[in-house]
Amino acid sequence: MSDQTGTMVHDATGVDPLPDASRRGSRQMPLPQQRGPVSALLCGLLAGTDPEASRQRLVEAASLAAAQTPDVLFDEDLQLALFVCYELHYRGFDGVDDTWEWDPELLRARAELERVFEDRLRTAIDPVDETATTAQEVSDALFALAEGGDGPSVADFVLRHATTDQVREVMAHKSVYQLKEADPHTWAIPRLEGRAKSALVEIQMDEYGNGRPGRMHSELFARTMAGLGLDHRFGAHIEHVPAISLASVNLMSLFGLHRRLRGAVLGHLAIYEMTSSLPSSQYSRGLRRLGFGDDVAGYFDEHVEADAVHEQIAGRDMAGGLIEADPATRGQVFFGAAAVCLVDGLLGAWQLGAWEQGRSSLRMPLEAEGTDHGV
Amino acid sequence: MESDGASITVCPQGPLLVRGDFSLTDGTGAEIDNDRGTVALCRCGRSAIKPFCDGTHKLIGFDRPKK
Ligand code: FES
Numbered sequence: 185m186s187d188q189t190g191t192m193v194h195d196a197t198g199v200d201p202l203p204d205a206s207r208r209g210s211r212q213m214p215l216p217q218q219r220g221p222v223s224a225l226l227c228g229l230l231a232g233t234d235p236e237a238s239r240q241r242l243v244e245a246a247s248l249a250a251a252q253t254p255d256v257l258f259d260e261d262l263q264l265a266l267f268v269c270y271e272l273h274y275r276g277f278d279g280v281d282d283t284w285e286w287d288p289e290l291l292r293a294r295a296e297l298e299r300v301f302e303d304r305l306r307t308a309i310d311p312v313d314e315t316a317t318t319a320q321e322v323s324d325a326l327f328a329l330a331e332g333g334d335g336p337s338v339a340d341f342v343l344r345h346a347t348t349d350q351v352r353e354v355m356a357h358k359s360v361y362q363l364k365e366a367d368p369h370t371w372a373i374p375r376l377e378g379r380a381k382s383a384l385v386e387i388q389m390d391e392y393g394n395g396r397p398g399r400m401h402s403e404l405f406a407r408t409m410a411g412l413g414l415d416h417r418f419g420a421h422i423e424h425v426p427a428i429s430l431a432s433v434n435l436m437s438l439f440g441l442h443r444r445l446r447g448a449v450l451g452h453l454a455i456y457e458m459t460s461s462l463p464s465s466q467y468s469r470g471l472r473r474l475g476f477g478d479d480v481a482g483y484f485d486e487h488v489e490a491d492a493v494h495e496q497i498a499g500r501d502m503a504g505g506l507i508e509a510d511p512a513t514r515g516q517v518f519f520g521a522a523a524v525c526l527v528d529g530l531l532g533a534w535q536l537g538a539w540e541q542g543r544s545s546l547r548m549p550l551e552a553e554g555t556d557h558g559v
Numbered sequence: 560m561e562s563d564g565a566s567i568t569v570c571p572q573g574p575l576l577v578r579g580d581f582s583l584t585d586g587t588g589a590e591i592d593n594d595r596g597t598v599a600l601c602r603c604g605r606s607a608i609k610p611f612c613d614g615t616h617k618l619i620g621f622d623r624p625k626k
Pocket residue numbers: 573574575600601602603604605606611612613614615616617
């Protein structure tokens with residue numbers, strides 16, 4: 185691979201760097217466009233451009249909207265506002281002061297949104313009368329839960345029917361998480377000890393490429409996007425992504441950022457790992473059916489093998505290890521696991537439903553970007 | 560650091576999970592490409608990426624040999 189000046193660029197591992205690897209580090213995503221009163225006030229406040237936006241008005245608007253939303257999972261305004269609040273804890277936004285991360289009034293507004301979000305999930309999910317006690321029983325129960333969702337699958341659709349444009353849409357949805365893959369679950373590490381902690385670190389080491397530059401799963405995913413002619417900078421497709429897709433990512437941040445939900449974030453990760461190997465193989469074969477090669481399918485090939493390992497560690501040592509050490513976390517673990525099945529099930533149904541009706545699953549179709557995306 | 564050797568977890572209805580200090584070689588003694596510290600070796604015989612597990616055991620209802 186050559187960069188703009190035509191020099192051959194290789195790192196010591198022989199992994200080709202991303203097309204614009206040198207520019208990735210410093211760039212932050214811009215604040216997104218508002219989608220309603222709460223996100224308008226929030227973005228206006230963070231940008232400092234809206235003299236009408238005050239902290240107090242934001243808290244009031246969040247509280248009102250939270251009380252009135254017909255369904256927070258599909259509420260564009262609230263899911264975007266929540267995403268913006270959470271993103272301050274990850275990479276922040278271009279031109280936004282980092283001190284907003286711990287602004288008490290902003291956290292108050294966020295708590296209003298989180299409350300309605302978590303209530304929505306708890307209402308939909310029956311309290312688990314799970315009796316799994318040993319690590320192996322926990323693992324078995326989580327595998328059973330992961331297998332439960334036998335609705336139509338996006339991976340199966342990609343394998344058999346999807347067009348290249350539909351595959352690009354799938355990747356745009358995925359990009360909001362996959363370009364920061366593993367980060368939301370990493371918040372849990374300092375909140376654990378013993379076997380569960382070792383297991384989570386063991387998984388995350390792999391997610392972060394075992395220390396090899398260019399091999400982080402987020403970077404492998406960026407390469408997939410580049411090969412599909414998609415902008416692979418974090419946040420590049422945020423305007424396209426609908427509420428339910430943001431909800432899927434916000435779910436991980438909700439679980440990851442609250443110590444009281446540390447069991448839920450492990451349950452979430454366990455389900456992610458347990459629903460990855462087989463679908464990843466379907467994605468990989470679907471991409472090859474459409475004529476793409478290793479550069480695009482590589483991310484999925486890696487996940488076939490990696491997640492067959494991770495799912496074993498996640499069920500038994502990580503989630504099982506936590507419940508063995510602290511049985512009081514059992515309900516949280518299975519709540520987190522059920523929540524991801526619910527939300528990602530709705531996201532899959534959203535995508536497949538849109539394509540069935542012959543329209544885009546995004547808020548607007550992706551514009552043709554060609555392959556010259558490294559701006 | 561002292562090596563604890565390798566440990567193998569026999570996953571019920573699934574692979575052999577191998578951790579620790581081990582080397583993986585084929586019949587000729589050549590090293591098998593392996594990027595990760597812990598590996599899952601296929602036990603059901605149906606993986607498409609043998610010797611590694613690819614999750615296929617879940618589709619075929621693989622169960623440990625019963626006594
Ligand atoms: S043991 Fe997993 S595919 Fe054979």
